[in-house]
Amino acid sequence: MSEASTSPERDRRGRREADAEELLACDDCMSPADAFSVVASETRLSILEALWRSEETPVRFSDLRREVGMRDSAQFNYHLGKLTDQFVVRTDEGYDLRHAGKAVVRAVLAGTFNESPDVEPFGVGDPCVDCGAELRASYADETFAVACPDCGKPHGKYAFPPGGLNDRDETELLRAFDQRVRHLHCLAADGVCPECNGRMTTNIVEADEPEDAPLGLSVHVEHVCAQCRHRLRSSVGLSLLDQSDVVSFYRERGVDLSATPYWTLPWCVSDEYVEVLDRDPWALRVAIPESDETLTVTLGPDLGIREAEREA
Ligand SMILES: [Zn+2]
Ligand SMILES: [Zn+2]
Secondary structure, three states: OOOOOOOHHHHHHHHHHHHHHHHHHOOOOOOHHHHHHHHOOHHHHHHHHHHHHOOOOOEOHHHHHHHHOOOOHHHHHHHHHHHEOOOEEEEOOEEEEOHHHHHHHHHHHOOOOOOOOOEEEEEEEEEOOOOOOEEEEEEEOOEEEEEOOOOOOEEEEEEOOHHHHOOOOHHHHHHHHHHHHHHHHHHHHOOEOOOOOOEEEEEEEEOOOOOOOHHHOOEEEEEEEOOOOOEEEEOOHHHHOOOHHHHHHHHOOOOOHHHOOHHHOHHHHOOOOEEEEEEOOEEEEEEEEEOOEEEEEEEOOOOOEEEEEEEO
16 A cells, blocks of 8 residues: 555545645635734724624714714724724625624624623522422533532533623523523534534443433433534433424423423433433433323434333
8 A cells, every 4th residue: 555545534634634724825814813813902893893783784984983983083994994804894885794703793792702700509490300409500611500409410511601691580591591402402413513513423321430420320422523522411311302202292291391491301311211222232211201101212322212102
């Protein structure tokens, strides 16, 4: 085999390196460091934000300057010039945001760059699935968590951008967190990384020592992104929340599953309801009890439902 012959893996690596080189060598492109230095100015961020908030675009120079509140026209022109082409597009009618400009405003609005809000832990109003004590929600390091203050049982802990805390009271915050967790797992289970849109793979993981295992679960699901290495862990039950068998089982009992916080569903936060049928390939059985009946579903390695059965 000669040096030039390539394996698929080397092929991919070669292509990635070539892509990266091309990106760095691109004459029209701006390096990330340069891009950040351009927007690391209050005035420039104000310009981008004014364009974002403007109901009609393009916006004329004089209107934009008034909106930003800058008297010095030459100085304003200087800052606007720094943004033009990369973040802002200039036409005969005026100025508008380019995709990169919108991305900056979104990042700022999401609070990723400049907020570190303090949220005091608060009572969730729902009981711990293990001991019945009232759950508490807390927020630290841009991560929202629901856990039991008495027995310590975790009920979910996921990244939650600080922008999501704005203008939301505790009830709305819990609702947003519930929706976000479902959404993240939905995307991940469908093979799309919620961070970078890269390819995600789903694995079933069994821990030897459940006490040390993530989420305190001996059997759980792990989604990993092949591109950015982002990792998302969850209970097996969480992946069943949008499955039609499960949704209709609840609907027939008058329960709207999408409006039920996942942490109130024991089979979503505990692995007591999960039984390992096989490990190669993986086959799991999950029991979902609700009022007088139990729905039992059998899952394959991709967490798709292979069989669903009801028992009184
Ligand atoms: Zn508890
Ligand atoms: Zn990713």
